[in-house]
Amino acid sequence: MKRAVLTLAIISSLASLAACVSAPTGPTIAIMPREGKPFDVFQQEDQQCRDFAANAIKDTSNASLKEGATSAAIGAAIGAAAGAVIQGGSSQNIGTGAGIGLLGGAAMGAMNASGKQNQAQAQYNIAYQQCMYSKGNQVPSYPSQGGGSNYRPPSSGFKPIQ
Template sequence: MRTRSVCLLLAATGALGACAVMPSGPSVMALPGTNKSFDQFRGDDYNCRQYAFGQIGGTSPQQNANAAAVGSAALGTALGAAAGAAFDGGSGAAVGAGIGLLTGAAVGAGSSYNAGYGSQQRYDAAYVQCMYASGNRVPVYGRMVNTPPPARAAMPPANYQPYYPPPPPPGYVR
């Protein structure tokens, strides 16, 4: 019975940790540059994928997401077991480990999402920079507003005298 419970808890942890599925490459579009053949573009794409992969530490965003999920689940299990043992001895440690595993898995799902998508954003930024530097076109989305520079404030003439109205007479009530 105990082995079955542990297996179910591990399966639940795996299921929660696998919620973040990351793309296996760039999630941005790049187009061949002017006067570039498709073969040249494919070569640039391959080189830029390798460059971006190196920029995020040589691990894929999916690997980063999985590592964060497993790490949180393991930490939750250890803390839960320690808390359970401190409060109720041996049987409390098992219950605490189970609760810690579920809590760690739930927290791990959130940290998995953040780790994976943070890595994906860094990967995409490096890929875009490389493709642009290689002479390819990379559409950038966003609002681009062409605003004129701020107008200079007109200076008053040199002989300008500001008008200050006189103060109201004593005892004046409005």
């Protein structure tokens, strides 16, 4: 009985971790308005680009949310089958096998969903960057539009020994 309670506690903990996966809620990169652009215009563009990026990844984020539940269910089924095979199919072994399978499946599902969530965030950031860049804002690692000949990377302050 103690083992069953412990197994259920572990399973519910992992299942709740798998449920923590969520779609990106905003960019994780800094974009600056170009020189002379009013801040209220920049804020409007920011909102437009957030909407654009959210629509660009809608299918990807839904897939990551389903990943955890699917892996947990498959793990439970495989665990129950393995538990039935071990020790001649006693009901105690089926329950233990299902619990262990659910535990492993939830862990794998959480890892897979986390990877898909990271991928969705990267895609969100790219779509957001592209949108903000197209509106003339300053995007890290890209020279500003029209900056051509005056653009130079910042100096590190290092001077070679002569």
